[in-house]
Amino acid sequence: MRITHWITTLSFLLLLLTGVEIIISHPRFYWGETGNVLTRPLFQFPIPASRGTVPTGYNYVLPDQNGWSRYLHFQAAWVLVFTGIVYVAFGLLNGHFRRNVTPTRTDLSRRALLSAFINHLRFGLKDEAGLWSYNVLQRITYSLVIFVLFPLVIWTGLAMSPAIASAFPALVTILGGQQSARTIHFFVSVFLSLFLIIHVLMISVTGFRARMRAMTIGASVRSNEQV
């Protein structure tokens, strides 16, 4: 299980880097089926593009890193998908999701949610038992990331492929078109990146070294680590 976390981390970081390079080649986003330099964009980034044909208002063309970026984006995506399948299969089989990830019914009562939320705002993190099991906010976040954001980012990624569109047109039309898929893909990536930042931040706050140990060599932490 732990190794899937780190393979996912590596492929996500590669996907993020290459994704940024791919955006730079055409930093305009559209809605619907069609989008090109002659259509009005939904929004665009105020940056120069790495292609001379994309009008950005800058008299400057960034170095084109598109070739290897697209190859690596696809390769890392394959790694992520296979790792994700292994992770989800194990998580379902050994009960990790049921025990540690999905929120319980009592957790989801309005009062419990509110108290967890207030506790979180007060930085009420320093209780030893609570530190090594997930609270309800974490459970909701992790469930969203695992069961909503990652499936959605894979779906929207696939929906950009003309081959997939020809085999399963509904995968594209439900999203509102190929350009909509690209725009949703971008926003889901933003949410995943925000999750990554907060995830790393929380780990730093609650004891970076102990948690890195727990996630790598898996040393028993509860007994001999002062957090």
Place this chain on the structure above:
Amino acid sequence: MTRTRRQIITTGLGLAAGASGLAVTTKLGRHYGLIPPDASGIYGPGEALTYAAQRILTRHSLAREFAPSQVSNPPFANVVAPLGDTFKRLEEDRFREWRLAVDGMVAHPKSFSLDELRQAPNAKPDHASRV
């Protein structure tokens, strides 16, 4: 961390099974034409997976068709219009001389003029009349 003999043997067997599985998959892939020409190099595995997945998924599918309202107006001719001498010559004649060649792995290699293409049957007849 120490490893027991059993762990080492299991890992070894696992690696051997993985390697032979990969070899068999590659061989099968090659047999069914699922390995792309650029399958070597560091991005080769990803390319091969994408190529194979597309070949398997699109074996019986046709390209999507769009209603005339969905067609960009004016169309964006990718990066640079292909303005070679041949193109200019064909353009002067409004492409009457141009023919679409269908060759390669087909039973009956043929070529079609624009008029023949316009009269060809369409997968979705309701769009055909408006092309």
